[in-house]
Amino acid sequence: MALVSVRDLEMRFGERLIQRGISFDVEPGRIFVVMGGSGCGKSTLLKHMIGLIEPAAGSIAYEGADYWRADDRKRLQMREHFGVLFQGAALWSSMTLLENVCVPLERQGRLDAPAREAKARELLGLVGLGRFADFFPADISGGMKKRAGLARAIAGEPRLIFLDEPSAGLDPISSKKLDDLILRLRDHCGAAVVMVTHELPSIFAIADDGIFLDADSKHPIARGNPRELRDGCDHPTVRAFLRREDVPDPVPEPGASDAVGADALNSRREAG
Numbered sequence: 001m002a003l004v005s006v007r008d009l010e011m012r013f014g015e016r017l018i019q020r021g022i023s024f025d026v027e028p029g030r031i032f033v034v035m036g037g038s039g040c041g042k043s044t045l046l047k048h049m050i051g052l053i054e055p056a057a058g059s060i061a062y063e064g065a066d067y068w069r070a071d072d073r074k075r076l077q078m079r080e081h082f083g084v085l086f087q088g089a090a091l092w093s094s095m096t097l098l099e100n101v102c103v104p105l106e107r108q109g110r111l112d113a114p115a116r117e118a119k120a121r122e123l124l125g126l127v128g129l130g131r132f133a134d135f136f137p138a139d140i141s142g143g144m145k146k147r148a149g150l151a152r153a154i155a156g157e158p159r160l161i162f163l164d165e166p167s168a169g170l171d172p173i174s175s176k177k178l179d180d181l182i183l184r185l186r187d188h189c190g191a192a193v194v195m196v197t198h199e200l201p202s203i204f205a206i207a208d209d210g211i212f213l214d215a216d217s218k219h220p221i222a223r224g225n226p227r228e229l230r231d232g233c234d235h236p237t238v239r240a241f242l243r244r245e246d247v248p249d250p251v252p253e254p255g256a257s258d259a260v261g262a263d264a265l266n267s268r269r270e271a272g
C-alpha cells in the first residue's frame, strides 16, 4: 500500500481555483518532487498534505486512512509521522540549535532530558553541525540553518519528510551537499520525502518521481520520473522547465491585425 495517496485533489482559496485533478502516490523510501512555475500551487499542495489547509474536494490518505475524514486524535497520530522543513528553516531564534532539535523530541515525550540531548547532539552530528550545538540561528550561515532545520525535521523519526525549497538561496556547492544529506537522511530514517524545489540539478540528482503543476490550466500536466520527463515529455511547458527551452510565443488574439500583433509581441519582448 502506498504511504501517501492523493486523489482528485482540488485546492481553492475561497472562490479562487488554484489546482484541480491532482492524483499521485508516494511509496515508502522514495523521493517525490512537486514541480511547476512560480505561483502554480506547490507550497499550497504541501500545506494540504501536512494538514494545514483542507481540500476543496478530493482526498489525501496516509497508509489508506483518509486524513480529512479522520477524527482529531487520528489526525494527530498521522501528523506525528511527519517531519517538516519549511522555506527559511523556521528555527526558533531564541533557542540554540540543540534546543531547537530537542523541541520535537520533547513533544513526543518518549525520552527523558539527558536522552533527548544525546539524541539531538547525534542528529546535529549527522548533518555536520556537531560543533555548533550551542550556537544560535543568527550566528550561523543560511546553509547551516537549513541543515539544522533538517536535523529538527527528522528528530521524531518521521516516516514522511516534507521539504519546501530546501536549497533555495544556497550556492551550488552547499546545494549539492544538501542533496547528499537528504539522500542520507532518507536512508537513515527509511522515510519518504515530498519536496518542492525549482533546482533542476537537485531534481535530476535525487528525485525518483514527481508531478508537474501548471498555473495556466490549473491542473497537473505531467507525472513521473523527472529525468524521463526531461527526455520524453512533449508538453512545451514541461520541456521549457526541465530542458530550459524557450516557451513558444503566444498565438496572437483572433481579430488582432498583424501590425498590432507584431507591436504587442515587440513590446512584450522589450519588457521581458
Ligand SMILES: Nc1ncnc2c1ncn2[C@@H]1O[C@H](COP(=O)(O)OP(=O)(O)OP(=O)(O)O)[C@@H](O)[C@H]1O
Pocket: 013, 018, 036, 037, 038, 039, 040, 041, 042, 043, 044, 045
Ligand atoms: N493564504 C492564501 N490566501 C490566498 N491566496 C493564497 C494564499 N497562499 C497562496 N495563495 C495564492 O495561491 C497561489 C499558489 O501559491 P503557492 O505559494 O502555493 O505557489 P508556489 O507554486 O509554491 O509558488 P513559488 O514557486 O513562487 O513559491 C498563488 O497565486 C498565491 O498568491
